[in-house]
Amino acid sequence: AFSSGVKTVTVTGGAGQISYSLLLRIASGAFLGPDQRIRLKILDLPFMQDSLKGVQMELHDCAFETLDEVIVTDDLTTAFKDTDYCFLVGSKPRGPGMERGDLLKDNGKIFVGVGQAINDNASRDCKTIVVGNPANTNCLICAHYAKDIAKKNFTAMTRLDHNRAAAQLALKANTNVSNVKKVAVWGNHSPTMFPDIKNTTINGKAARSVVDTKWETEHFIPVVQQRGAAIIKARK
Numbered sequence: 395a396f397s398s399g400v401k402t403v404t405v406t407g408g409a410g411q412i413s414y415s416l417l418l419r420i421a422s423g424a425f426l427g428p429d430q431r432i433r434l435k436i437l438d439l440p441f442m443q444d445s446l447k448g449v450q451m452e453l454h455d456c457a458f459e460t461l462d463e464v465i466v467t468d469d470l471t472t473a474f475k476d477t478d479y480c481f482l483v484g485s486k487p488r489g490p491g492m493e494r495g496d497l498l499k500d501n502g503k504i505f506v507g508v509g510q511a512i513n514d515n516a517s518r519d520c521k522t523i524v525v526g527n528p529a530n531t532n533c534l535i536c537a538h539y540a541k542d543i544a545k546k547n548f549t550a551m552t553r554l555d556h557n558r559a560a561a562q563l564a565l566k567a568n569t570n571v572s573n574v575k576k577v578a579v580w581g582n583h584s585p586t587m588f589p590d591i592k593n594t595t596i597n598g599k600a601a602r603s604v605v606d607t608k609w610e611t612e613h614f615i616p617v618v619q620q621r622g623a624a625i626i627k628a629r630k
């Protein structure tokens with residue numbers, strides 16, 4: 395039986411690569427469970443509306459019982475009106491030769507407008523996750539402009555950096571990753587990101603008593619920072 399009430403979920407950048415995998419999971423119930431009906435609102439730029447209609451057609455064709463309605467739009471107010479959950483994926487990807495700073499100049503502006511639209515339209519306890527990079531800085535901008543919504547309702551998806559750090563520690567200690575706890579990452583998803591093991595434990599012991607400083611500074615930190623580039627190079 396479905397729980398009463400429909401939850402509204404907004405996804406920005408809905409015509410892009412990441413959203414293509416994400417939308418299906420939200421619509422199928424993998425996000426809010428099989429008993430929760432969902433109204434999905436998908437935003438992208440005006441010139442992406444044809445592509446977005448294709449995504450809408452595919453979602454209709456899935457015939458998910460969890461999916462009450464699919465609204466596609468290029469209008470911020472329509473996208474965020476009464477929304478309960480926001481996935482902010484829409485942003486400009488980094489082009490050849492672009493630095494993080496250039497990316498931030500373009501993408502920062504997007505998150506000013508989106509933050510204001512959330513503030514003006516969304517449910518007062520709306521939860522937001524920022525995916526578009528640099529995710530944590532964009533999240534800070536968004537939360538700042540959504541000034542009437544509690545800051546604790548905003549988070550940035552930096553899980554990949556966290557997971558990379560936890561996995562390297564597990565490999566080094568020859569243990570399962572579930573035994574690695576309290577890994578922190580600081581900074582943007584970029585080569586300056588800093589994996590922090592100050593409070594980390596491995597099998598209940600302080601990580602720094604399990605791994606030595608030389609390995610931490612000369613291997614662990616650069617490997618985690620440069621992992622994305624290393625994978626692209628290896629898979630070419």
Ligand SMILES: NC(=O)c1ccc[n+]([C@@H]2O[C@H](COP(=O)([O-])OP(=O)(O)OC[C@H]3O[C@@H](n4cnc5c(N)ncnc54)[C@H](O)[C@@H]3O)[C@@H](O)[C@H]2O)c1
Pocket residue numbers: 406407408409410411412413437438439442483484485486487488504524525526527528529551552553554
């Ligand atoms: N945080 C993470 O772990 C993580 C993981 C993967 C990707 N990303 C980031 O997610 C973002 C999207 O990646 P992608 O591969 O889907 O890129 P993409 O280029 O395929 O898709 C981005 C979409 O956003 C749209 N868009 C751009 N500006 C917009 C705006 N102002 N409003 C609404 N939509 C807008 C584009 O038209 C495009 O359809 C990138 O910034 C990427 O770096 C983050």
